[in-house]
Amino acid sequence: MAADEDNKKQVLKEPLSDKEYMKDEQRERLIDEIVKENTQLKKEIQRLETELQEATGNFQIKEDIPETKVKFTSLENPENDSQFLNISCSFQVSSQVLYELQKGQALITFEKEEVAQNIIRMGKHHLKIEDVDVEVLAKPVPLNSGVRFQVHEAYSKVKINVTEIPDGLPEDQMRDKLELSFSKSRNGGGEVLCVQYDKPSGSAVITFMEPGVADKILKKKDYPLYINQNCYRVTVSPYTETHLKNFQVFSGISERTVLLTGLEELQMTDIELLEDLVNIHFQREMNGGGEVEVVKCSLGQPCIAYFEEERNGMI
Amino acid sequence: MYDDAVSEETLGALREEQARLKDRLRELQQRRRELRDQTRDQVPFLANAVPLVFRGHIKQGQEAPKCLVSEVRISYPLPGGSALVTFDDPKVAQRVLQQKEHEIHIEECRLRVQVQALELPVVTAVQVSTQVSRRSVLVSGFPAGLRLSEEELLDKLEIFFGKTRNGGGDVETRELLRGAVVLGFTEDTVAQYLCQTGQFTVPLGEHKFPLRVSPYLSGEIQKADITFRSVPQSVLVLNIPDVLDGPELQDILQIHFQKPSRGGGEVEALRVVPPGQRGLAVFTAASD
Numbered sequence: 001m002a003a004d005e006d007n008k009k010q011v012l013k014e015p016l017s018d019k020e021y022m023k024d025e026q027r028e029r030l031i032d033e034i035v036k037e038n039t040q041l042k043k044e045i046q047r048l049e050t051e052l053q054e055a056t057g058n059f060q061i062k063e064d065i066p067e068t069k070v071k072f073t074s075l076e077n078p079e080n081d082s083q084f085l086n087i088s089c090s091f092q093v094s095s096q097v098l099y100e101l102q103k104g105q106a107l108i109t110f111e112k113e114e115v116a117q118n119i120i121r122m123g124k125h126h127l128k129i130e131d132v133d134v135e136v137l138a139k140p141v142p143l144n145s146g147v148r149f150q151v152h153e154a155y156s157k158v159k160i161n162v163t164e165i166p167d168g169l170p171e172d173q174m175r176d177k178l179e180l181s182f183s184k185s186r187n188g189g190g191e192v193l194c195v196q197y198d199k200p201s202g203s204a205v206i207t208f209m210e211p212g213v214a215d216k217i218l219k220k221k222d223y224p225l226y227i228n229q230n231c232y233r234v235t236v237s238p239y240t241e242t243h244l245k246n247f248q249v250f251s252g253i254s255e256r257t258v259l260l261t262g263l264e265e266l267q268m269t270d271i272e273l274l275e276d277l278v279n280i281h282f283q284r285e286m287n288g289g290g291e292v293e294v295v296k297c298s299l300g301q302p303c304i305a306y307f308e309e310e311r312n313g314m315i
Numbered sequence: 316m317y318d319d320a321v322s323e324e325t326l327g328a329l330r331e332e333q334a335r336l337k338d339r340l341r342e343l344q345q346r347r348r349e350l351r352d353q354t355r356d357q358v359p360f361l362a363n364a365v366p367l368v369f370r371g372h373i374k375q376g377q378e379a380p381k382c383l384v385s386e387v388r389i390s391y392p393l394p395g396g397s398a399l400v401t402f403d404d405p406k407v408a409q410r411v412l413q414q415k416e417h418e419i420h421i422e423e424c425r426l427r428v429q430v431q432a433l434e435l436p437v438v439t440a441v442q443v444s445t446q447v448s449r450r451s452v453l454v455s456g457f458p459a460g461l462r463l464s465e466e467e468l469l470d471k472l473e474i475f476f477g478k479t480r481n482g483g484g485d486v487e488t489r490e491l492l493r494g495a496v497v498l499g500f501t502e503d504t505v506a507q508y509l510c511q512t513g514q515f516t517v518p519l520g521e522h523k524f525p526l527r528v529s530p531y532l533s534g535e536i537q538k539a540d541i542t543f544r545s546v547p548q549s550v551l552v553l554n555i556p557d558v559l560d561g562p563e564l565q566d567i568l569q570i571h572f573q574k575p576s577r578g579g580g581e582v583e584a585l586r587v588v589p590p591g592q593r594g595l596a597v598f599t600a601a602s603d
Binding site for chain 1: 326330367380438442494497
């Protein structure tokens with residue numbers, strides 16, 4: 001009997017069978033793997049959270065600049081030397097703030113802000129248009145937000161960008177080769193003031209002593225660079241610096257213009273008449289109105305209404 | 316010996332955790348995708364309100380240019396021994412340009428000059444990237460009818476927000492925008508603190524006013540597309556030899572370029588830059 005018990009104890013004290021040991025090891029490995037994966041996931045999440053925090057407010061604006069015709073205005077003689085080294089260009093860009101007037105809607109601009117706000121507060125208005133009772137709703141105009149900024153651009157008359165420079169020489173030597181090649185007047189070059197060479201990107205900025213050399217070189221897209229007995233064609237392009245000033249995002253709010261809706265059912269074709277009638281109604285103080293500047297209605301095709309800035313003082 | 320039950324539990328818990336983490340990751344990736352598609356119309360909280368009004372200008376249909384350009388100004392340097400001739404009629408300018416060299420005969424005077432089209436670099440498209448500024452804030456909420464010049468207003472704001480006892484700090488930049496002012500500080504912490512506080516009572520002249528301070532969304536040019544366009548009515552005259560002085564040269568050129576027999580016509584403006592001098596020709600928007 002005792003021997004049997006001993007045997008049992010013996011069995012219990014034995015290490016796991018191979019099969020059981022495998023299952024255990026596998027599970028351990030699995031646990032390790034999952035722990036690793038989870039740590040990786042946590043890192044990824046942390047990274048994204050930080051990125052998103054910084055990203056709010058990061059967006060790209062692409063604008064096509066409509067062409068403006070220019071004309072000669074005056075000849076100036078400034079003291080500042082640097083103004084002769086560039087063709088400078090500046091202009092103001094402002095987003096158009098628009099409202100797309102739908103069928104049955106109208107815009108009405110009052111002379112006084114208080115009147116406009118009162119009309120909105122009153123909400124519903126009962127008009128009589130050619131013996132037809134119309135209920136019109138007055139609301140603030142929902143306007144899009146926009147951007148404004150000034151663009152300042154300087155197109156250099158003495159500097160050019162050079163790219164596709166081969167990577168065969170140490171920095172100093174290549175700089176010298178560039179200076180020599182771009183000084184050769186028989187190739188269109190001229191006296192070089194300085195060379196800024198960036199070996200990793202294979203690019204350089206060459207500054208000439210005199211304006212005019214850059215223009216000549218830029219008539220072609222490439223230029224010969226001589227290194228020992230070989231001639232390489234490097235690409236040349238204009239050197240410009242552009243920056244923004246007075247950048248702001250703004251949201252348009254309409255203080256004097258009110259949106260009227262509810263005119264869809266009208267069977268009128270004479271829009272001008274309708275506008276006159278609406279105008280008359282809202283001019284009357286007893287209707288809650290006041291002096292009206294302009295009324296515009298849409299009975300069919302949607303039309304785009306432009307909103308402009310109020311010109312009253314600096315701020 | 317390893318406890319079966321415990322490790323099964325651990326495995327289960329870890330699997331659950333992984334499922335949660337994966338969900339969260341998908342959520343964040345989705346948000347990042349959405350942000351990438353976001354247009355500027357969806358960031359109103361960073362914009363300050365600008366009052367606008369409808370004055371009756373409309374356009375039928377649904378095509379409208381997205382932006383307005385104004386205050387165009389181009390400065391073009393002219394070398395010594397050159398002149399800028401602006402004709403009334405662009406066709407005359409074109410005719411004059413057909414000959415690259417002009418010989419000017421006036422009395423005993425013979426001058427040979429070169430004539431060239433005037434080409435100006437014009438920006439046709441821009442790409443701007445925006446970012447919430449770390450060091451700048453937007454000050455807004457100014458009362459209407461404030462009787463201060465730009466310089467006075469900026470000074471008073473810099474004085475107030477330059478003081479640490481007001482929660483401010485060293486002001487590095489200041490800029491007047493429409494309806495608001497941007498102040499840039501040397502320290503991030505100042506900008507952060509001011510935005511968090513949000514409201515300040517600031518003396519502007521005789522009275523104090525409550526002003527709002529909020530984060531500033533700044534913009535930077537990423538790319539600008541530039542092409543050259545010629546000015547239709549103007550012509551550049553180059554390499555004028557140094558034989559006459561300013562006023563005489565002006566007269567002689569004027570006479571030459573007005574002669575129809577030489578392809579010329581009515582001259583609107585003629586400016587000479589005598590040899591040895593320099594000039595800056597300024598171009599602004601032509602009103603139709």
